[in-house]
Amino acid sequence: MTTSSFAAGAYASMQGIGGGGLLKKPASTGLAGGAATGMPDFSSLLGKALDSTTQAARAADVQTASVAAGRSDIVDVVTAVAESEAAIETLVAVRDRVIAAYEEIMRMPV
Amino acid sequence: MDLLKSIAVAASGLRGQAGRMRVIAENLANADSTPDRAGVDPYRRKIVTFQGRLDRELDAQVVELGRVERDRGAFRTKLDPGHPAADAAGQVRMPNVNSLIESMDMREAQRSYEANLNVISSTRRMLQRTIDILRA
Numbered sequence: 642m643t644t645s646s647f648a649a650g651a652y653a654s655m656q657g658i659g660g661g662g663l664l665k666k667p668a669s670t671g672l673a674g675g676a677a678t679g680m681p682d683f684s685s686l687l688g689k690a691l692d693s694t695t696q697a698a699r700a701a702d703v704q705t706a707s708v709a710a711g712r713s714d715i716v717d718v719v720t721a722v723a724e725s726e727a728a729i730e731t732l733v734a735v736r737d738r739v740i741a742a743y744e745e746i747m748r749m750p751v
Numbered sequence: 752m753d754l755l756k757s758i759a760v761a762a763s764g765l766r767g768q769a770g771r772m773r774v775i776a777e778n779l780a781n782a783d784s785t786p787d788r789a790g791v792d793p794y795r796r797k798i799v800t801f802q803g804r805l806d807r808e809l810d811a812q813v814v815e816l817g818r819v820e821r822d823r824g825a826f827r828t829k830l831d832p833g834h835p836a837a838d839a840a841g842q843v844r845m846p847n848v849n850s851l852i853e854s855m856d857m858r859e860a861q862r863s864y865e866a867n868l869n870v871i872s873s874t875r876r877m878l879q880r881t882i883d884i885l886r887a
Contacts, residue, residue, distance in 0.1 A: 734885040
């Protein structure tokens, strides 16, 4: 099946996302980069990805609140929400992929 | 990511057109603003200027509202001897705002705003479809 290689690719590109925001260029999204030494463990990777997603979501919340208070431009909210939406959906999709791969491995008859 | 950059660039376009709309609103609202005594200029029409700026963080060319200039065209005059701002000949200088021109400007701002909105919604759709690949 191609699921595991998909998951590995998603894993590698998620590292790029976790590294620093969606707006940055991904540092190394290739499979070779992910398989190299110095790869962080899964929990720290997940933590970083969650951090950047939470940051995007928080930025969207701050913008929404400041528009509600009449301080900010509605355009800023739209861009912040679009960015956080993209980050969250990517995170959720990658999580689903990784869990699917994990389940595939757990189903393996030993 | 380029898709998010294009949303940010289109957002700068939205901001620019919103500013233009504000200036058009000022012009239309002040189309009859005359001073209350003679010798003082009435409201002078404002003109927006746009300028491109390289956003270093985005690494893309965004647009922003430049200086709001004043229209140096001649004022309209109206014969109204009873007006407090009337000169010796009974003429009152009115603002150089032409509501027809402002309407056309407004239409143009609206179209441009919609074009930028379309860029945002298309980009979001592209982003969404790309994430959907990961999901399927």
